[in-house]
Amino acid sequence: MKYEVRFSGTGGQGIIRCAVLLAEAALYDGYYAAQSQVYGPESRGGKSQGEVVIKDTPIHYPKVTDLGILLCLSQQAYDSYAAEVIEGGMLIVDSDFVALSGKEKESVRVIGLPIIETARDMGNEMSANVVAMGTIVGLTNMVTEEAAHKALANSFRGKSLERNLKAYAEGYRLAKEMTK
């Protein structure tokens, strides 16, 4: 069992927190996980990315080497990373904010979902990262629902936790409707 995931978007979307939350959830499920991000001049242009590797055995190299799952919440992130998705991989994009180039490998599963709009409809665009987390879990089942909830409860408190549990559930629902 091995998942290599990159979350990408613009600064302020909570991309890195989303990656941290997923890594923590994996831990609750008893897996090994590594989570990392590298910041450089390109981040100053507003691009943000965070990586997660999840395995059932110890992880020696903490970075993604084969990009199996890519999430893009901005056009710029898509333009930068989409070509790296491996054969048979999965590309999840925000359907309102990313226009596909059509250059995806044929074996890559491309999924467009209104992630940001869903967060806005719930009254808080800042929750788009957690909607995205729910979507990825819904599409892949890489962690259990219980573990995802624990990770959220470990990171948020009170009303903020309530809001994020709802955002997560909405993202999860979006994914499940897609895959019905």
Added chain:
Amino acid sequence: MKYEVRFSGTGGQGIIRCAVLLAEAALYDGYYAAQSQVYGPESRGGKSQGEVVIKDTPIHYPKVTDLGILLCLSQQAYDSYAAEVIEGGMLIVDSDFVALSGKEKESVRVIGLPIIETARDMGNEMSANVVAMGTIVGLTNMVTEEAAHKALANSFRGKSLERNLKAYAEGYRLAKEMTK
């Protein structure tokens, strides 16, 4: 210019967020930064750690290779990592929660500060991570005050931001009093 830093403590202390904030601050100062954590069975025992590497040139390997600065907010974290601090490095521990073994290398600068107690006195133990961030910046000046504030403003909103700016300022003050 190169800093290699590990933040360590127990789960729920916001250790990883502290590492992320410092990496983001470095970015605002125009540096390159890498931030990572590896989760495994030891994390399930409650130990939490996050690493930051900050350089003025691109970073190719995202993990700490020479542990120059170590922060420990728990005894378990200290017991696990203190021996890794390199010659001439810096070890910062919470003076109320960590008992030193006395086995530190002679050239390692050891600093004990009441980080958690300071956060408690401010009414929120959950801010200990940001007090710690202020302490590390105050001791090393590895990022500017302006950059640290920007990173906080990018991560928190409203009252939570106010609280964290205060926590940061207290940590910074603690460090500066120490080094007077």
